[in-house]
Amino acid sequence: MALTGAREIKRDSRVLAHLANTPGDAQVHQIGAALGLRDRSVARSLDRLTDDGLAVSLDTDDQPLPLRTYRPADHPTTLSIRHVDFHPVIVTATTDHPAAHPALTRPDLRIVRADSVRPGDLIVSAFAATPDGRLRSTDYFACGAYPAIPQPYDPECGCGVCGTPEVEGLEGTVVLSTSYPWESCDPWPADELVLVLPRPDLP
Known part of the structure; x- marks a missing residue:
């Protein structure tokens, strides 16, 4: 069953927040373990975030999915995460x-x-x-x-x-x-x- 748009957005925001607060880069399996998500679910979120210019893939497509590495599109120090009234505010540029x-x-x-x-x-x-x-x-x-x-x-x-x-x-x-x-x-x-x-x- 496909996720609803709202659930996808929530998952994407969790993945991006984890990237923003992780020193250095993060692999798919590390993000999944930290958030309690399957690797494939994390990868789908990262694909959307990459398409939207919010994350950057550091690997080629032949890298095994769990070992694919990502970082935020901007330097991590420029990001901050705010959760207010159930709306995630993710500041990616100032x-x-x-x-x-x-x-x-x-x-x-x-x-x-x-x-x-x-x-x-x-x-x-x-x-x-x-x-x-x-x-x-x-x-x-x-x-x-x-x-x-x-x-x-x-x-x-x-x-x-x-x-x-x-x-x-x-x-x-x-x-x-x-x-x-x-x-x-x-x-x-x-x-x-x-x-x-x-x-x-x-x-």
């Missing part, structure tokens, strides 16, 4: 932007729906569209992270962004900021995922 860089090392960094972002939360990143069963990836805004100032959504506000098809979600639309950091509203589909650093005085 940014020099002064507003975003400090947030990436915070243990309270979390993934929430756009309609769960609260006033004062720091919006760090959006998530790119990803095929089912693959880890969701993000990129950083050129403007850097910015504070959320949620406002009611008005598709007729005239800002040039509200009311466009791209921001209309099946569960509605929320506005997370107006005029900053762009000269327009910042509407998001309500169910879209957002990487945020919660406001310190909120639970």
Whole structure:
């Protein structure tokens, strides 16, 4: 029976987390023994992580599967693992932007729906569209992270962004900021995922 996408993502995140926290390189059988997974299951996760640019294979295809060796795509010291609200946050690359860089090392960094972002939360990143069963990836805004100032959504506000098809979600639309950091509203589909650093005085 095939694994569901959610289970594959969870397994992939466990494998990547193990790679990130293992000094040096790791072989398939070592990862499997540490995580209680079969070698073939580990190998499937590593194949996906390699395809997604998150892991690097150090062997040729003729190497026996249990002995195949992998490392994270980035230097291990640039990775950190956060598990918040059952969403694994795996930081594989950093940014020099002064507003975003400090947030990436915070243990309270979390993934929430756009309609769960609260006033004062720091919006760090959006998530790119990803095929089912693959880890969701993000990129950083050129403007850097910015504070959320949620406002009611008005598709007729005239800002040039509200009311466009791209921001209309099946569960509605929320506005997370107006005029900053762009000269327009910042509407998001309500169910879209957002990487945020919660406001310190909120639970």
